[in-house]
Amino acid sequence: MPKALPVVDVSSPICCTPVSAGPISDEAALHLALRLKALADPTRIRLVSILLTAGAGEVCTCDLATGVDLAESTVSHHLSQLRKAGMVVSERRGMNVYHRARAESLDALRVVLDPNCCT
Amino acid sequence: MPKALPVVDVSSPICCTPVSAGPISDEAALHLALRLKALADPTRIRLVSILLTAGAGEVCTCDLATGVDLAESTVSHHLSQLRKAGMVVSERRGMNVYHRARAESLDALRVVLDPNCCT
DNA sequence: TCACCTTTTCTACATATATCGAATTATCGG
DNA sequence: CCGATAATTCGATATATGTAGAAAAGGTGA
Numbered sequence: 001m002p003k004a005l006p007v008v009d010v011s012s013p014i015c016c017t018p019v020s021a022g023p024i025s026d027e028a029a030l031h032l033a034l035r036l037k038a039l040a041d042p043t044r045i046r047l048v049s050i051l052l053t054a055g056a057g058e059v060c061t062c063d064l065a066t067g068v069d070l071a072e073s074t075v076s077h078h079l080s081q082l083r084k085a086g087m088v089v090s091e092r093r094g095m096n097v098y099h100r101a102r103a104e105s106l107d108a109l110r111v112v113l114d115p116n117c118c119t
Numbered sequence: 120m121p122k123a124l125p126v127v128d129v130s131s132p133i134c135c136t137p138v139s140a141g142p143i144s145d146e147a148a149l150h151l152a153l154r155l156k157a158l159a160d161p162t163r164i165r166l167v168s169i170l171l172t173a174g175a176g177e178v179c180t181c182d183l184a185t186g187v188d189l190a191e192s193t194v195s196h197h198l199s200q201l202r203k204a205g206m207v208v209s210e211r212r213g214m215n216v217y218h219r220a221r222a223e224s225l226d227a228l229r230v231v232l233d234p235n236c237c238t
Numbered sequence: 239t240c241a242c243c244t245t246t247t248c249t250a251c252a253t254a255t256a257t258c259g260a261a262t263t264a265t266c267g268g
Numbered sequence: 269c270c271g272a273t274a275a276t277t278c279g280a281t282a283t284a285t286g287t288a289g290a291a292a293a294g295g296t297g298a
Contacts, residue, residue: 023186024168026161033161039232040155041256042148049143052234061275067142074257076276095265095274103234110229113158115171115222160286180245190288195246197286214244214295 010034011086013105018117032112038085039109043068044078048087051101060096129153130205132224137236151231157204158228162187163197167206170220179215 008031015035016028024032039045050067051059059067065075079099082088086105090097111117127150134154135147143151158164169186170178178186184194198218201207205224209216230236 019164019168020171022168022172024165026165029161029164029168033159033164036155036159036164040152040159042145042152043256045138045148045152045155046143046145049138049141049148052139053141062273070256071258072275073259073277077256080276092264092275095272097275101234106232106234110232113225113229115220115225162286181243189286191245192247192289193287199246200285211245211294216245 006030008034010038011084013086013102013108015108016112018112018114020115021118032109035085035087035105035109038081038087041078041081043070043074044082047075047078047082048101048106051088051099052103058091058098058100060098062096064099125149127153129157130203132205132221132227134227135231137231137233139234140237151228154204154206154224154228157200157206160197160200162189162193163201166194166197166201166218167220167225170207170218171222177210177217177219179217181215183218 010031016031017024019032039048046068047064050064051057061072061076061079064079065072068075079088079090083090086102088099088101090099092098129150135150136143138151158167165187166183169183170176180191180195180198183198184191187194198207198209202209206221207218208221209218211217
């Protein structure tokens with residue numbers, strides 16, 4: 001990847017035009033790719049899965065670290081990626097930071113990926 | 120990424136259990152991540168978009184290279200990634216190789232990513 | 239066989255990133 | 269303010285990868 005990736009804010013849920021609505025623009029492709037990249041990691045998939053299925057709907061950093069069996073700093077890094085992509089929101093309460101998945105962002109991705117959305 | 124990624128065949132359309140069906144297993148997370156990674160690149164998004172919206176449903180390597188304005192070897196590499204993830208099928212006819220998107224693979228991904236699939 | 243075109247494979251390289259441990263920051267209870 | 273706990277940031281490192289050009293392979297027609 002010779003050319004450096006531009007920095008783009010992709011934290012809002014709705015991202016771009018559907019891939020089947022016509023040849024996608026460079027910019028829309030980049031935005032979509034950045035969001036997909038946020039999910040394209042086994043650890044982050046597991047984190048999202050834990051968050052989606054957690055009874056309370058939210059889990060703190062340390063419990064997530066225990067859940068995926070990785071260092072807290074690593075988990076914090078992944079959560080930051082997910083947050084930047086709008087997949088997770090975090091809130092500090094006391095000494096803990098609680099995270100929850102943003103289902104609407106996942107849904108937005110699913111819409112964009114729909115191969116039949118415009119047929 | 121200290122530990123080397125295992126080599127896994129992810130070329131079949133249906134991939135794994137939904138992320139919201141319960142905390143996902145390590146293996147399922149890996150499979151899903153590999154498929155997402157295949158799509159998590161601007162160039163590959165553009166290729167898939169071109170294929171999905173191509174009138175004939177299929178496009179040869181050289182026309183795709185023209186479409187995304189990259190070297191043919193680069194495009195061939197990306198197509199190989201997409202093929203390995205089951206997102207594209209390719210067929211040689213004469214001197215050209217024609218590629219088409221597998222919509223059912225995209226759909227399978229969408230199902231797995233559905234945050235409400237099991238509520 | 240030979241010339242030519244298309245595609246893939248090979249090689250090299252620069253960038254990106256997942257991980258951890260250490261240092262730093264934030265919060266709370268004395 | 270201090271000590272303890274939780275979280276993030278920072279620095280280092282090994283692995284992964286997108287890209288292009290050169291070489292090789294596949295395919296056609298004379």
